Amino acid sequence: MIDYTVIPVTQIKGVSALKQQELHAFGISTVADLLLYFPYRYDDFRVRQLSEVKDGDKITVEGRIVSEPVMQRFGKKSRLSCRVMIESWLVTATWFNRPYLREQLTQGRDIVLTGKWDQRRLQLTVATSEFPGQGTQRRDTFQPVYSVGGKITQTWMRKTMAQAFVQFGETIPEIMPASFMQRYKLMPRKQAIQAMHQPDNVEVGKQARRRMVYEELLLFQLKLHMFRAITRERADGVVHNASNATVREFVRSLPFELTEAQKKAVTDILSDMRSPLCMNRLLQGDVGSGKTVVAAVSLYAAVRSGYQGALMVPTEILAEQHMRSLTKLFEPHGIVVGLLTGSLTARKRRDVLSGLQMGMVHIVVGTHALIQDDVHFRNLGLVVTDEQHRFGVNQRSVLRHKGYNPDVLLMTATPIPRTLAITAFGDMDVSSIKERPAGRKPIKTYWVKHEMLDRVLGFIRREVTAGRQAYIITPLIEESDKLDVQNAIDVHVQMQQAFPDLKVGLLHGRMNAAEKDEAMKLFSANETHVLVSTTVIEVGVDVPNSTLMIVMDSERFGLSQLHQLRGRVGRGAHQSYCVLIADPKSEVGQERMRIMTETEDGFELSERDLELRGPGDFFGTKQSGMPDFKLADMASDFAVLEQARDDAAELIRSEDFWTSQDYQLLRDAVQQEQLFQGEQLD
Template identity: 75%
Template sequence: MLLNEIPVKKVSGVSALKEGELHAFHIFTVADLLEYYPFRYEDYRLRPLSEVQDGEKATVQAKVFGLPVLQRYGKKSRLTCKMMADDWMFTATWFNRHFLKEQLTPGREVTLTGKWDMRRMQLTVSDSEFPDQGASRSGSLQPVYSVGGNITQAWMRKTIKQALMQYGEMIPEILPQELVQQYGLMARSRAIQRIHQPVDNEEGQQARRRMVYEELFLFQLKLQVYRAMNQQRQDGVQHTVDNATMREFVRSLPFELTDAQKKVELEILQDMRSPYCMNRLLQGDVGSGKTVVAALALYAAVKSGYQGALMVPTEILAEQHARSLAKLFEPFGITVGLLTGSITGRKRKDLLASLQMGLTDIVVGTHALIQEDVFFRALGLVVTDEQHRFGVNQRSILRRKGYNPDVLTMTATPIPRTLAITAFGDMDVSTLSERPAGRKPISTYWVKHGMMDRVLGFINREISQGRQAYLICPLIEESDKLDVQNAIDLFVSMQQAFPDFQVGLLHGRMTPAEKEEAMRLFYANETQLLVSTTVVEVGVDVPNATLMIVMDADRFGLSQLHQLRGRVGRGEHASYCVLIADPKSEVGQERMRVMTETDDGFEVARRDLELRGPGDFFGTKQSGVPEFRIADMVSDFAVLEAARDDAAELVREPAFWTSPAYLPLREYLQREQILQGELID
């Protein structure tokens, strides 16, 4: 029986109650438990005090030398006792451990772990053990796991140790022998044993190295096999639009395409004309012209006799895209529908009927597009904008509304190209790297809160010249209410500061209709200053807005700040971004520096990745970017690339599909349902 088929309750000591609690950590089987890796180790190896630096944490063997002294302060207590270790006399101090007083008898041996204060000759004890009581942690590296609720560190350590005793012999090898030898990797069973119970740092690192490579290799193998199978499948939509038809549309555009847009258009058309499913990621900086590229693809789909769908994260954005696409397609008789949560009743019924009969060529919408009663006559292309804002399941539901339609995914969060190709190994990646002609760079300034009067003067100057401005409040995660209150307070103070201008308010608690009205008034220049939470981050296009002010800017990630900055600079006038922050942390200060030094989204993304790591960088766990148990896409990037190349080479080998040597890998793919032709999302 395989370890991933044995329920975790089979491990001695795991009660039905504890089993339920382990499920919260996604631990269901013995394999899940053994692959629940520690994120660091506590060092309980004994050291002589003479080797311990001031302020360092250390474990020492000592003897009780004096009588313990207990002091109480209400419910709290402080226990001190003189100790001897290697001819060194020092004071051991415990807080709120009054019950130890009776056990600290002169001459008794005790193992102490704590922080060493050389000046006072004092050890502030965090852990203490008496060797004469039996089992001891001292002398070892102890794993530290991510725990919570009723699962304690001690219980997790004991349970994983028990699982290794019961099932350690059953841990199978999965990697091909040639890769294990090529990289000098530990055997799998030993690596899992040693990652939980390392003898020393070197052994722990070698065990981690083995499991990091395995995790990244298996991830890449899934992508490469999926890719190979997808390219063999000839059951995608084969679009038949000719170049002359495409040129006619391009000539009708009110601007010249950039070289980058032309190149990306060719890549997309080549995919759409092929008989297998397109699965392409289009990434481009804020304002690089992704929407036009999406319009070209949608036009090609309609001219080939199919329908297209564009799914976006917000109603404001859906309405904006529907308006601009309708304007572009009107001369060609192409109909554009809009489907959002606000569209109900007769209007919704008519649109659904029109889609099902094929009378509506293109539909732009929010999550409303994936509701059960939405049917297409012939869906040939699915475009999702800002894909990281949709869950994996939502994207695949939309795709299943057609028969293997082509998929184009757009993001304005630029991802360093090498990382994109490797992380989205099953997707082809197109990049828009240049700005359309006429887009002016945005001047960015970082100021402290004490300069707010000058910022208000700047707002006054821009609005007096006929321009408009955004003023953004941070999202205070602990409470939406606080966030809204923050925005409302700021809105009231701006109304008082600018009695001659119209000030608008936009926040997440407003109804869709209220949000739409607030944006409509701003779009029409009926409000000149819009106080908002980060609702405006995605894709809102007001060419007359030239000033973006972000309060408490250090609360935002770099990519989010860059998105906000991209809301201005969309018209002919010079534009500015002012970041107001007094960052306490080095990371906050570094973010402000990066924002003032560059407005290149790819450079911002690279620095953001360095500062935050991939988990935060990509936002939600549903982003489609893999969540790894032990590997880290940034620090283990070289391993990720090697694993990708190894997996691609192996999949090209005919022996991979037949040889007994690769049976464990084929069985793994079978379990992951890759060989059933399941699409990876």
């Protein structure tokens, strides 16, 4: 049989070399690429009864013209209208900028209209119209709508897709084994692909999508499980041999008791580190759940096993904070911690680099500066990346390659919904810390409208008078013409005027590293009472005396981001508060504010955020290596995803999958499938 995955798209009648170049922009090079380029929605041309439709609906109706058409001109633009009897309703049908239709709109003629329904005016603004018995009929069909651009139009795409099926439809192979087809009553692959482009009815369309979503998710999970099976066979990782007694001694020296969740995470990590297989573990924990201490125990075990450790973080402020806290923990044990950031003096940088190379610096904390070419370790055994989704896959990979297969621990304070953990991190083990350290008080969260700002300012005054400090977060740095939202520079001026007797600081991303550090140091030392900042403050900075987090225009932030911001307070002994100032117009914005006031559980919030925003926005960047599915949606197709994961695990364990001819096409499809944006499996 012809392999449609290698036939160039120019073999389809009507696809020229120029059109081939245009299609290439959509990732279409072969016949298979084209046939698997699915519509993102369908225009529904099923004729409906006016009594069934709502105001504002896009509808298709049929009726009879009962008046002469009336034409109005406005310069080069025109409006054409006539009365149409639809069932027992007399409706005004209006066309804009289509004067050529005037001659065809004759009284007594039947017509099929598609457009937007205005219930109050009994008016239909017509998008398309046709006369029964004339040419191609859209009536009672579903028309696919593709993501197109340039010189590729919807009409050309539909026509070319139909031609591709005529020429190459028979070459579409069935890759699913018969047992799976029967178990899940799946539509045959060729029929499903065709129905995705041209469904006969809603039910056929649903069955086609169900088949193709399952196939996509099964291939994805098989790829992850195959990768995992192969890497797990390679026992060439670092073996850390620090004894339990040695680790217990360090844990006992900590100034606090570990929670049960932290102890469980430490046990999982140490078990991985003692194995000859490379550790690849994600440690996720809510804001303030104590992930850094778990990382510290892991780094201690690495050093006591004769290796060096590296902790990479996204900002210099955070690097310095970790450096201070780790030095306090490790110094009594004779462990040297170094700092490597972009703003170090040349001399300090040279000292740290030579200390690393000679093994005199045991643990290094740093930013992107850690992955530069001149950074060499004597014996790197453990790499910890904090807020891992802030680094590109390549950056994490570079640090990993500075040792010989070191163990890797990724940490995130953005709890990953189970859905994403199964997909984006399906090749990893996941440890979760859901318990809060003892003594932490819940943060009281309030949602207020902008007109209550005076009361919020009074609240800030009361907290500062009591010796506390406040953050005020804004979405933008400077005023924007496009967005009517508060900005840091204006709000800073406003707060200086509101509190002339207080020190009001400013922090934003355009400041250089030294300016940011200075602003943060003044706030940490309680020399600044109120800090106006953009979300540069979001990650990990710890000021126990701050008890008030004000977020301006908070409808512009996602739930997970708001939760991260809220987590900057509540780190000391005093009661803390988060005030969200927002006037959300959308239902999603209102729902977001309501959820924030109802729960402090970051894991629950992350699930709700995924439902509200979708997976594409969850991490805010393609660099996170999220799979770019053609059809599957990780929130709504979660049940299918879990089933596909279980089925993939079962297949990988069975000998038949690797050897039987029945699975040959499925194995081939896994090899061909490009499932990742960038190189996810680093």
